[in-house]
Amino acid sequence: MNVGQRLLCTSPAELPAFRIEAMPVPQPGKGQVVVRVEAAAVNPIDVKRAGGYGQRLLTLRGAGRFPLVLGNDIAGVVEAVGPAVTSWRPGDRVFGLVPTGKNGAYATHVAVDARWLRPFVAGHDAHALTAFPYTFTTLWQSLRKAGISEANARGCEVLVHGASGGLGRLAIQLLRRWGAIVTAICATQNVEVCKSLGATGVWDRKRQPLSGLPQCYDAALNFGAWQDEETLIAALKPGALGMATTVHPLLPNFDKHGWVGGAWRTRRDFQRVRALATAKGARYGWVVFKPEEEALDALHRLLSEGALKLPVGIAVPFANARQAFDHVAWQRPGRALLLPPVVCRR
Ligand SMILES: NC(=O)c1ccc[n+]([C@@H]2O[C@H](COP(=O)([O-])OP(=O)(O)OC[C@H]3O[C@@H](n4cnc5c(N)ncnc54)[C@H](OP(=O)(O)O)[C@@H]3O)[C@@H](O)[C@H]2O)c1
Structure with a gap:
């Protein structure tokens, strides 16, 4: 048997506990590819899930019960392809998405649907590429929910909260490229980075209350933060395109209030806030990440054109996973990566 390894998050805790475990290298199923992983990213959702966040609802995807293999982004080399896969061959270098489920990205080998992979981009290595897929896909879905596209963005005034983070940085760069005028909301220490990425205006949330934002x-x-949702909607002008949020209370509602209470509160929260947006004539949506081919195609194209940057702040082996999780939890600059051990195949 070929033996790989995976990183298990053993139980929900504020200080995440990990164990490295041997596992059989997966066989690719129909439409699947087995990737030997060179790097996987740690996103804020992994840190939250390591603390127990989202357990109830994610159980529906087989992703709620500990021990968990976390992670949604990979870059590496194709080792094997399953039946009906024509797009990849062993040896191809790829990066892409692992859907949220029972088996995440933190393993030496991952079996993944061939549709969620894209070829390496010239001038980028595994580290640089792994930082993008989950965050860019979520951004793509956010823009669609807010009604913004390449076709209508030119000249639009767009407010981005959490602009100095991964999603925000990609939003600034893409919206500027599409000709939008971006106002970034961030903390004082991140004002310059938001400007350097192309924000026309910056609102320092530590110095100016968001209630002072113009309604334009x-x-x-x-x-950035769910508690600012209504204040951001208030800043939309009448007849605005829309607003999207990734920091909604969907998962915590089910964690805290159970299936029935969670569903009831989620409906109530969503409808209350959507009504505020609708009163302005704007569309409104909550984003729930899911893999998407269109987003990955756009990401590949934009990276090939050198249009997006997302610096990596730390890259550590599985044995030092806590360091990478702390890096994300403390919002240190740059994305965090985990590097699986290199295993010998027998
Ligand atoms: N729903 C989904 O499917 C989905 C998918 C991806 C991500 N997300 C969530 O979306 C959020 C952003 O993701 P990301 O990868 O961009 O995270 P990130 O890199 O950690 O950036 C988040 C940014 O938000 C700002 N922020 C932090 N705490 C804040 C607060 N209390 N009030 C206002 N702003 C605050 C910080 O910038 P400043 O301090 O400079 O303001 C930080 O840089 C995370 O909460 C993540 O879990 C959700």
Whole structure:
């Protein structure tokens, strides 16, 4: 038997506990590819899930019960392809998405649907590429929910909350490329980075309350904090395109209030806030990440054109996973990566 390894998050805790475990190298099923993973990313959702966040609802995807293999982003080399896969061959270098489920990205080998992979981009290595897929796909879905596209973005005033984070940085770069005028909301220490990425205006949330924002925006993206949702909607102008948020209470509602209470509160929260957006004529949506081919195609194209940057702040082996999780939890600059051990095949 060929033996690989995976990183298990053993139980929900504020200080995540990990164990490295041997596992059989997976066989690719129909439409699947087995990738030997060179790097996997740690996103804020992994840190939250390591603390027990989202357990109830994610159980529906087989992703709620500990021990968990976390992670949604990979870059590496194709080792084997399953029946009906024509797009990849062993030896191809790829990066892409692992859907949220029972088996995440933190393993030496991952079996993944061939549709969620894209070829390496010239000038980028595994580390650089792994930082993008989950975050870019979520951004792509956020823009669609907010009604913003390449076709209509030019000249639009877009407010981005959480602009200095991964989603926010990609939003600034893409929206600027599409000709939108971006106002970034961030903390004092991140003002310069938001400007350098192309934000026209920056609102320092530590120095100026968001309630002072002018009501002039065509669209808003909330990647910062749910408690600011209503204030951001208030900043939309009448007839605005829309607003999307990734920091909604869907998962915590079910964690805290159970199936019935969670469903009831989620409906109530969503409808209350959507009504505020609708009163402005704007569309409104909550984003729930899911793999998407269109987003991956767009990501590949934009990376090939050198249009996106997302620096890596730390890359550590599985044995030092806590360091990478702390890096994300403390919002240190740059994305965090985990590097699986290199295993010998027998
Ligand atoms: N729903 C989904 O499917 C989905 C998918 C991806 C991500 N997300 C969530 O979306 C959020 C952003 O993701 P990300 O990868 O961009 O995270 P990130 O890299 O950690 O960036 C988040 C940014 O939000 C700002 N922020 C932090 N705490 C804040 C607060 N209390 N009030 C206002 N702003 C605050 C910080 O910038 P400043 O301090 O400079 O303001 C930080 O840089 C995370 O919460 C993540 O879990 C959800």
